[in-house]
Amino acid sequence: MPEIQRTDFFRLLDRISDCTATDEEIALYNACLNAVQSEEQSWDESILGNKGKLEQAIFNKISAEIQVQPVALNLSLWKKIMAAATIVLISGISLYFYRQHMPDLTTPKTEIVNDVKPGANQAVLTLANGKRIVLNASVNGEIAEQSGIRIRKTADGQLIYTLSDSGTAANSGGPVAFNTIETPKGGQYQINLPDGTRVWLNAASSLKYPVRFDRKERKVSLQGEGYFEVAKDKHKPFKVNSGTQELEVLGTHFNINSYADEPSSKTTLLEGAVRLFPHGGQDLILSPGQQAVLASGRMKVAMVDPEEVLAWKNGNFVFNDEGLETIMRKISRWYDVEVSYQRKPADLTFTGVVSRSRNISAVLNALDKTGKVHFKVEGKKVTVW
Numbered sequence: 001m002p003e004i005q006r007t008d009f010f011r012l013l014d015r016i017s018d019c020t021a022t023d024e025e026i027a028l029y030n031a032c033l034n035a036v037q038s039e040e041q042s043w044d045e046s047i048l049g050n051k052g053k054l055e056q057a058i059f060n061k062i063s064a065e066i067q068v069q070p071v072a073l074n075l076s077l078w079k080k081i082m083a084a085a086t087i088v089l090i091s092g093i094s095l096y097f098y099r100q101h102m103p104d105l106t107t108p109k110t111e112i113v114n115d116v117k118p119g120a121n122q123a124v125l126t127l128a129n130g131k132r133i134v135l136n137a138s139v140n141g142e143i144a145e146q147s148g149i150r151i152r153k154t155a156d157g158q159l160i161y162t163l164s165d166s167g168t169a170a171n172s173g174g175p176v177a178f179n180t181i182e183t184p185k186g187g188q189y190q191i192n193l194p195d196g197t198r199v200w201l202n203a204a205s206s207l208k209y210p211v212r213f214d215r216k217e218r219k220v221s222l223q224g225e226g227y228f229e230v231a232k233d234k235h236k237p238f239k240v241n242s243g244t245q246e247l248e249v250l251g252t253h254f255n256i257n258s259y260a261d262e263p264s265s266k267t268t269l270l271e272g273a274v275r276l277f278p279h280g281g282q283d284l285i286l287s288p289g290q291q292a293v294l295a296s297g298r299m300k301v302a303m304v305d306p307e308e309v310l311a312w313k314n315g316n317f318v319f320n321d322e323g324l325e326t327i328m329r330k331i332s333r334w335y336d337v338e339v340s341y342q343r344k345p346a347d348l349t350f351t352g353v354v355s356r357s358r359n360i361s362a363v364l365n366a367l368d369k370t371g372k373v374h375f376k377v378e379g380k381k382v383t384v385w
Contacts, residue, residue: 110368110375116360119203119334121157122187128177128211135159135181135189147177147211149194160192161211176214182206183224186336193220196231197238200313203333204259225257227313230272242267244294246277254286255309261329264295268309315357319350324373328384335360337377342385345373 012025125133125143133143135153144151150164159181183189183201191199195213205224213219219239230238232251240247242258244265252272258265267276269286276292277283278299286292291304311318317334319327327350328339334356350370354363364375364382376383 110361110364111377112361112364113376113378116335116337116377116380118357118359119186119188119336121189123159123181123183123189123201125151125159126180126182128179136187149211151179157188158190158192161194163194177211178208179211180206180208184336185333193218193231195233195236195238198229200227202226202312203336222256222258224259225255225312227253227255227310229253244279246279247274248277249274255313259329259333264293266309267292267294268304268306270306270310311353312356315355317354317356317363319352321349321351324348324350324367324384327367328382331360331363331382337380337382339382339384342383344384348372 012028120136122136125135127133127144128146131144135143138153140153140155142150142152145164148164150162152160152162154160181189181191181201183203183205185204187203189201191201191207191209193199193209193213194211195218197218199207199220201207202225205222205226207220207222207226209220213236216236217239218233218236219241221241223243228238228240230249230251230253234250238249238251240256242256242265243260244258245267247254247256247267249272252274253270254272254274255268255270256266257268267274267286268291269288271288273288274286275283276286276299278294278297280297281294281299284292284299284301286301289303289306290301291309293300293302305320307314308318308320317327317330324345331337332339337360350367352366354366360377360382364377368374374385376385
């Protein structure tokens with residue numbers, strides 16, 4: 001345990017319990033906790049105080065200090081964050097819990113030469129004729145009309161397709177016109193398709209879709225990550241091709257994470273039902289709350305917390321026993337930075353929540369205070385050491 005008298009430690013417990021402890025005192029308490037608690041040991045109330053009371057007191061302190069509503073989490077994840085997590089990050093207020101000994105929690109070693117702002121509503125729309133429109137640089141309102149469909153951009157980062165007055169006449173035979181919307185690193189966007197389906201694209205993602213769906217099916221192609229709220233049409237199934245699989249629904253809500261740099265493709269169902277057709281594998285049907293993970297040609301299905309899956313859409317990062325490299329890939333995509341490693345800490349996982357509206361320093365400094373990993377930010381480059 002760090003150098004602290006037993007009486008001082010209990011005085012520290014009192015300050016945490018009545019929500020008057022400073023961030024430095026909370027860090028000192030965590031250093032004490034880390035020194036005496038290991039994976040094999042249980043919580044010793046004679047040393048650490050009443051666990052439930054302290055967790056509630058710390059939560060009350062967070063709630064009193066933050067300026068925005070914290071993200072809703074399921075009970076099991078919250079318990080992990082408060083009792084056994086590596087870090088907790090809620091709207092910029094940080095608490096640190098780590099089960100291994102840390103030499104110094106109060107002196108971050110991360111060097112921020114320049115801070116990096118978070119991502120925003122950015123995308124490029126490519127029309128059927130090859131014209132490219134930078135949506136974040138174009139004026140709001142109607143930006144194009146093709147095949148009897150008006151395309152309108154809104155101020156809050158939405159692209160809306162609606163039937164124009166000449167739409168019925170234009171709905172005849174002929175080649176299908178496709179549009180593609182692409183979000184860069186550091187970008188996100190929402191698209192309202194002609195059938196009423198809504199799609200949210202995460203950073204570094206793209207969606208290719210017909211300006212008009214045909215009379216038999218509605219088919220789109222996704223790269224990266226997207227959340228879909230599919231308009232119901234029992235006569236026209238909605239299909240999504242994500243490279244390694246095809247998904248078919250009639251009307252439902254689901255999320256697909258299929259980045260090329262991730263080791264697996266994840267499909268999560270929130271509402272309704274979907275049928276998955278893995279390329280070269282056996283098709284299967286998902287139920288709400290289930291996630292199908294496709295890796296190396298093999299599919300596994302498990303129940304997950306939808307709030308964790310949709311955290312990105314709701315403006316948050318949620319880490320649940322996630323490895324450092326997985327976290328850094330998310331950071332790379334959202335902050336549009338290049339990540340390199342001087343060393344890769346083995347078996348280092350984190351659990352916590354942080355707003356995606358924070359600058360990159362808010363995330364990296366909190367990870368740094370675990371004492372197990374440090375960073376240097378220069379321009380658009382992040383070095384992990």
